[in-house]
Amino acid sequence: MSRPRDTDSSTETAVPAPPRAAVADAYDPSEIEPRWQRRWEEEGLYRSDVDPAAEKHYALTMLPYPSGDLHIGHWYAICPADARARYERMRGKNVLFPIGFDAFGLPAENAAIQRNVHPREWTYANIERMRRQLRTMGPMFDWRREIVSADPEYYRWTQWFFLRFFAGDLAYRKRAAVDWCPSCNTTLAREQVVGDDRRCERCDTPVTKKDLEQWFFRTTRYAEELLDFSGIDWPERVRTLQTHWIGRSEGARIAFATERPGGGAGSAIEVFTTRPDTLWGATFLVLAPEHPAVAELTSPEQADAVARYLDQTLRQTDVQREAADREKTGVPTGGFAVNPATGERVPVWIADYVLTTYGTGAIMAVPAHDQRDFDFARRFGLPIRVVVAGEDGAVPDPAAMSEAAPSQGALVDSGELTGTPAADAYERVCAWLEERGHGRRAVTYRLRDWLISRQRYWGAPIPIVHCPACGPVAVPEDELPITLPDDVEWRPTGESPLKLHPTWRHTTCPRCGGPGERDTDTMDTFMDSSWYHLRYLSPRFDQGPFDPAEYDYWMPVDVYTGGIEHATMHLIYTRFFHKACRDLGVTAGDEPMRKLRNQGIILGEDSEKMSKSRGNVVAPDALVERYGADTVRAHLMFFARWEQGGPWSSGGIEGTARWLRRVWSLLLDPPGDAGTASDETRRRLRRKLHQAIGAVTADFERVQFNTVVSTLMELANEMGRAAQEGAAGTDEWAEAASASLRLLAPLAPHLAEELWHRLGQPGSVHRQPWPETDAEAAAEDEITLVVQVNGKVRDRLTVPAGVSREEAERRALAAEGARKFLAGVTVRKVVYVPGRLVNVVVG
RNA sequence: GCCGAAGUGGCGGAACGGUAGACGCAGGAGACUCAAAAUCUCCCGUCCGCAAGGGCGUGCGGGUUCGAAUCCCGCCUUCGGCACCA
Numbered sequence: 001m002s003r004p005r006d007t008d009s010s011t012e013t014a015v016p017a018p019p020r021a022a023v024a025d026a027y028d029p030s031e032i033e034p035r036w037q038r039r040w041e042e043e044g045l046y047r048s049d050v051d052p053a054a055e056k057h058y059a060l061t062m063l064p065y066p067s068g069d070l071h072i073g074h075w076y077a078i079c080p081a082d083a084r085a086r087y088e089r090m091r092g093k094n095v096l097f098p099i100g101f102d103a104f105g106l107p108a109e110n111a112a113i114q115r116n117v118h119p120r121e122w123t124y125a126n127i128e129r130m131r132r133q134l135r136t137m138g139p140m141f142d143w144r145r146e147i148v149s150a151d152p153e154y155y156r157w158t159q160w161f162f163l164r165f166f167a168g169d170l171a172y173r174k175r176a177a178v179d180w181c182p183s184c185n186t187t188l189a190r191e192q193v194v195g196d197d198r199r200c201e202r203c204d205t206p207v208t209k210k211d212l213e214q215w216f217f218r219t220t221r222y223a224e225e226l227l228d229f230s231g232i233d234w235p236e237r238v239r240t241l242q243t244h245w246i247g248r249s250e251g252a253r254i255a256f257a258t259e260r261p262g263g264g265a266g267s268a269i270e271v272f273t274t275r276p277d278t279l280w281g282a283t284f285l286v287l288a289p290e291h292p293a294v295a296e297l298t299s300p301e302q303a304d305a306v307a308r309y310l311d312q313t314l315r316q317t318d319v320q321r322e323a324a325d326r327e328k329t330g331v332p333t334g335g336f337a338v339n340p341a342t343g344e345r346v347p348v349w350i351a352d353y354v355l356t357t358y359g360t361g362a363i364m365a366v367p368a369h370d371q372r373d374f375d376f377a378r379r380f381g382l383p384i385r386v387v388v389a390g391e392d393g394a395v396p397d398p399a400a401m402s403e404a405a406p407s408q409g410a411l412v413d414s415g416e417l418t419g420t421p422a423a424d425a426y427e428r429v430c431a432w433l434e435e436r437g438h439g440r441r442a443v444t445y446r447l448r449d450w451l452i453s454r455q456r457y458w459g460a461p462i463p464i465v466h467c468p469a470c471g472p473v474a475v476p477e478d479e480l481p482i483t484l485p486d487d488v489e490w491r492p493t494g495e496s497p498l499k500l501h502p503t504w505r506h507t508t509c510p511r512c513g514g515p516g517e518r519d520t521d522t523m524d525t526f527m528d529s530s531w532y533h534l535r536y537l538s539p540r541f542d543q544g545p546f547d548p549a550e551y552d553y554w555m556p557v558d559v560y561t562g563g564i565e566h567a568t569m570h571l572i573y574t575r576f577f578h579k580a581c582r583d584l585g586v587t588a589g590d591e592p593m594r595k596l597r598n599q600g601i602i603l604g605e606d607s608e609k610m611s612k613s614r615g616n617v618v619a620p621d622a623l624v625e626r627y628g629a630d631t632v633r634a635h636l637m638f639f640a641r642w643e644q645g646g647p648w649s650s651g652g653i654e655g656t657a658r659w660l661r662r663v664w665s666l667l668l669d670p671p672g673d674a675g676t677a678s679d680e681t682r683r684r685l686r687r688k689l690h691q692a693i694g695a696v697t698a699d700f701e702r703v704q705f706n707t708v709v710s711t712l713m714e715l716a717n718e719m720g721r722a723a724q725e726g727a728a729g730t731d732e733w734a735e736a737a738s739a740s741l742r743l744l745a746p747l748a749p750h751l752a753e754e755l756w757h758r759l760g761q762p763g764s765v766h767r768q769p770w771p772e773t774d775a776e777a778a779a780e781d782e783i784t785l786v787v788q789v790n791g792k793v794r795d796r797l798t799v800p801a802g803v804s805r806e807e808a809e810r811r812a813l814a815a816e817g818a819r820k821f822l823a824g825v826t827v828r829k830v831v832y833v834p835g836r837l838v839n840v841v842v843g
Numbered sequence: 844g845c846c847g848a849a850g851u852g853g854c855g856g857a858a859c860g861g862u863a864g865a866c867g868c869a870g871g872a873g874a875c876u877c878a879a880a881a882u883c884u885c886c887c888g889u890c891c892g893c894a895a896g897g898g899c900g901u902g903c904g905g906g907u908u909c910g911a912a913u914c915c916c917g918c919c920u921u922c923g924g925c926a927c928c929a
Contacts, residue, residue: 026881240847241924249928273929286929328927353927363929372927446928568924638867640855652855655867661881671883706856710866717866786862791910793862831909836861841909 027664029628033750037138045764046140050553054094058554059085060533060593062562062570063100063147066126067107070133072610072618072648076602079633080642080705081561082139086746087700089140090770096554097140098536100147101127104155105525106184109458113490119458120486123150133621138629138749140766147535149528154535155460156481157545158528161581163463163474168584170218171452173472177290178451180210186455187212215462215521216449219576223248223445225590226575234596235643241567247446252276252430254364254439256285256337258348261299269293269337269348272359272444275369276433277425279341280414281387282364285348286330286376288356289313297348299334306331306350313352328353328376339364340438341415351376359444367404368396374404387414388425450573452524457488457497459522467509467516476510482518496520529570530577533557533592551587559703560593563601571596597703600645607647618648630748631657637747638709659713660751663744666719667737667755676726677733683781685722688715689736690778693771696743709747715740739771786837787812789821805832812838 040046061081064074078099085097108119115122127148134141147154165171179188183205199206219226223246229239251274258266269285287294289310298306309331330351337348353372354363367377367384377384384398389409396405411420420428433439453462461482463475475482485504488497498504499520509516531545537554538547578592603609604616611617623632635656640646677685692715699708719727719736727733737759745752745765756765780801785808787795795817799808809830812818822842831839 237847237923244846244925247925247928251929271929275929351927353929355928358928360929365929370929372929375927444928446925564923638855644849646855649855649868652868658882659867665882707866710857713866784862788861788910791861791908796862829909831861833861833910837910839861839909 027661027751029630029750030625032754033136033138033629036750036753037135040138040764040766041143043764045766046142047144048094048096048098048142050550051094052553055092056554056558057085057088057093057095058533058557058559059088059095059097060536060557060560061097061099062560062566063102063529063532064130065105065107066101066103066123066130068126068129070130070620072602072620072623074134075137075620075632076636076645077562077599078134078139079137080599080637081559082137083633083637083705083708083746084559084700084703086140086749086766087770089766090742090745090768092769095140096142096145096536098145098147099134099139099141099143100532100536101130101149102525102529102532103127103148103150104459104522104528106186106456106458109456109490110184112458118486120150123458124148136621136624136629137633140749145536145539147532147539149525149532150458152481152483153540153542155528157535158460158523158531159463159475159480159482160477160545161531161577161586162460162523162527163477163480164584164586165217165580166464166474168580170221170580170584172216172218173213174216175211175213176216176451177209177211178214179207181205181207187214187451187453212453212455214451214453215519216451217576217580219450219572220445220447222576222579223447224443225579226447226572232591232594232596235598237564238567238571238596238598242572245447245568245572249274249444249446251442251444252433252439253360253442254279254340254433256340256346256364258293258297258335258337259345260296261334266296266335267293269362270360271362271364272442273364273366275366276429276439277411277420278366278369278387279339279364279429279433280411280417281366281368281385282339282341282346283367283377283383283385284346284365285337286354286363286365286373287333287348287350288354288361289350289352290356291350291361293362294333294350297333297335302332302334306333309350328372328379330376330380332380340433340436347382349376349380357448358446368398368401369404369407371404371406374401385413387412388422391422450524450526450576452527453521454524455496455499455520456522457484457490459525460528461498462519462521462523464519465507465509465516466519467512467514469514470509470511470516472519473509473511473516479510496522498522526570526573530574531581533560533574534587545586555587556589556591557593559595559597561597561599564598567598597643599642600640602640602645603647605648605650618650623653627653627657628660628750630751631660634660634709634747637705640706642703642705656709659716660748662720663716663740664751664755666716666723667741668758670723670728670733671720672724672728673726674729677722677730678725681722681725681727682730682732685718685727685736686732686774686777687780688718689732689739690774693739693743694773694778697770697773700746712740712743712747715743741765742768742771783835785812787815787818788837788839789818790841791839794818794821801835805834808832808838812840 059081061078082097085095089095103123108123111117111122112119149155162171181188181200181203183203184200187210188200188207227243227246227248251272253270253272254276255268255270257268260266269287271285294306328351330349333348333350335348336345338344339346354361365373365376367373367382368386369388374384376382384401386395386398386405388407389395389412390405390407391409393409395412409422411417411425417428417432430441461484463480463482464472465475467473485501488501490497505518505520507516507518508514534546534551537550541547574592578587579590581587582590602618604614604618606616608614608616620632631653635653638656639649639652692711695711696708699711719740738761741752741756742765749766752765782798783801785797785799786793787797795815797811797815799811809832813822818840822840825842827840828843829841831841
């Protein structure tokens with residue numbers, strides 16, 4: 001059913017010249033498009049089923065959030081991807097190109113609060129509207145495979161994955177200060193906090209901190225593997241963004257012994273540094289204010305100052321950003337540590353420039369060689385000691401330094417390692433530390449574990465029961481899904497509405513049978529979108545999240561398309577998810593998506609981001625009404641580089657509309673006197689056709705859509721010329737008509753189908769094989785030979801394509817345009833590029 | 844500040860190191876039409892020139908090469924990302 005080649009194989013037959021009387025009507029997409037959409041649906045043209053005999057192709061477009069109306073950005077993401085999926089299908093592959101809705105999330109809950117509708121009602125009404133709008137695109141979705149992440153039969157499996165992660169020690173609970181949006185009243189993932197001033201991604205409110213017991217996934221366990229992109233074809237840009245996001249640093253962990261203020265040894269403090277070679281210059285330690293050793297090291301004299309500083313830091317989070325130039329702040333604890341290299345006592349400070357979430361939450365400060373430590377030392381009068389010479393051997397005087405010296409020379413003033421050359425310093429110091437047990441080489445990542453708890457209603461409930469006796473206990477799998485109650489209230493209290501529900505949370509502990517309480521948080525919606533590509537495989541399957549037979553056939557995704565904005569969130573989560581599931585024995589293979597391509601953003605005509613308030617929004621429904629979906633589809637592929645996007649131009653679409661109207665009339669009612677074309681005209685038509693087949697095929701392969709359209713426009717122009725010269729009714733014309741419709745079918749599926757039928761061709765154009773290039777027909781028999789003198793074009797000659805080198809050079813040297821530049825000079829060299837040019841080098 | 848990407852006609856954009864500006868928009872001239880719409884033909888980087896022709900041109904400055912929009916070095920601008928990450 002889904003294999004194009006199975007059905008019609010009669011495509012190479014000639015297309016008969018249409019009877020002129022039959023073509024009086026003009027191109028009317030508003031009549032054609034709905035008619036074919038209905039027919040395709042009835043005939044099940046786009047059903048995708050496992051077919052072991054056919055090569056599969058899984059094309060995936062990022063599933064939309066049901067926000068209300070489909071906007072032009074949805075069209076921009078989906079239509080070119082649909083065209084490419086159709087191309088793969090005509091190439092003979094069994095293609096899966098599914099659609100669904102990422103239906104959980106905040107906007108539904110906000111709508112509920114604002115308009116007093118249930119989030120479910122709001123969401124599903126939007127989905128219904130968007131389904132209708134999606135159908136007007138004429139996409140090749142197999143609607144039987146549609147998924148909605150808010151359906152219990154979907155989130156049952158989201159919960160199932162959570163339980164697997166929990167059982168596999170990849171989910172854990174931690175009390176942690178989390179980013180908190182006071183307006184949305186919810187915790188935010190790190191990636192949802194944006195900008196210099198740390199605002200909420202959704203509502204722009206400055207973010208604060210809140211200390212809550214939360215669920216985390218151990219993404220950091222996969223940090224190293226996530227840095228490896230070797231098996232996948234992803235854009236450089238995305239790989240760079242992810243690499244930075246994961247942020248691998250190599251260095252060493254070094255232990256510093258401590259003294260309690262009252263005397264006696266305290267617990268050792270471990271620091272992380274990327275410059276272990278500067279250890280002899282560490283003149284103090286700085287702990288993050290939240291560091292567990294702070295209490296132990298604080299002296300009675302400093303207790304007040306430390307307490308005040310801690311208080312200030314916690315409250316500061318939303319004030320601090322107002323300070324333009326953040327001057328370093330901090331207080332001494334009164335405690336001391338011992339530099340393991342020098343044996344010196346060094347003071348221990350706390351300061352908020354040291355982050356509790358990175359490294360060990362403690363640093364050794366080397367003010368001479370680190371700018372932040374330098375600033376801190378200067379501010380508080382702490383000693384600065386130079387321990388690395390400059391590349392020129394110079395050793396600066398600390399008193400005269402105005403900034404830290406990021407020196408890369410030999411070690412100085414470093415005890416027994418003094419004089420170690422720069423190239424060896426790092427390794428020698430690491431070895432030195434390891435021999436003495438003071439430290440070891442270590443790697444640290446910027447990536448943090450994924451916080452998945454949300455204090456919201458409209459999400460998948462976390463399937464855990466908190467039991468006073470047993471702690472957090474997994475809900476048994478056969479009790480899934482834990483469904484959301486309908487009768488809830490949305491009060492922006494900062495608590496999950498589930499917590500406010502009178503009965504929902506009360507249950508019994510699955511382990512001991514005693515009274516227990518359900519976890520009242522729901523999961524981050526990135527959880528839903530981390531595995532939706534698997535649910536498409538078998539959306540009704542009830543023995544697991546997906547049918548293994550479908551998985552084995554379709555996975556991995558061959559081409560994944562969507563916006564670049566997901567580079568560091570969704571696209572890291574879904575890779576993590578897949579790798580974790582692989583290790584849990586749920587999935588196979590290392591990566592879920594083989595090839596990734598990102599489309600750009602369409603801006604308003606004023607080159608600004610589209611927004612209702614600016615009044616520059618382009619409404620696709622209005623465009624479809626005016627031009628038809630095919631024109632909109634083709635124009636979206638044509639008007640800009642897909643990966644780049646750009647400003648919309650309402651005039652530009654006229655050109656695309658003109659082209660499709662011309663194709664319509666050209667094929668149904670070609671001008672000129674049929675059958676009177678010369679051999680030359682017919683050969684030229686055939687040459688252009690086969691060049692176009694080659695070009696369009698190559699451009700689909702490299703996902704470059706704008707040149708697909710321009711090539712087809714050129715072909716239409718050539719067909720128009722040939723028709724004027726009497727090509728209609730010839731074999732060449734029939735071949736061009738048939739092949740050009742098949743080339744057009746992915747872009748303008750309705751128009752191509754309608755013309756295919758009107759020309760009396762059997763079956764659906766969408767079941768035809770992709771045209772093959774005839775290299776001989778595509779070859780030029782004459783070429784333009786460019787004649788250059790010293791690299792400047794001086795003449796252009798028309799010569800036979802197979803011209804010999806000798807003949808080409810002879811003609812070039814005799815060329816009229818070149819002659820005057822060759823008179824009276826010596827020819828030093830002649831460069832010949834076959835089929836292109838002769839460059840005469842003279843001196 | 845650091846990292847990344849991009850700079851080509853009035854505009855969107857083409858161009859395996861080999862004819863810069865394909866294709867389209869806008870603009871100009873004309874045809875058809877009572878008229879309009881639609882359609883068709885031609886012109887359209889810039890400077891000099893009646894023309895033939897020539898000079899200059901892919902952000903700026905260098906370099907490599909017979910030959911550079913394309914490769915290398917250094918700048919400038921724009922747009923993204925990160926931001927006290929030890």
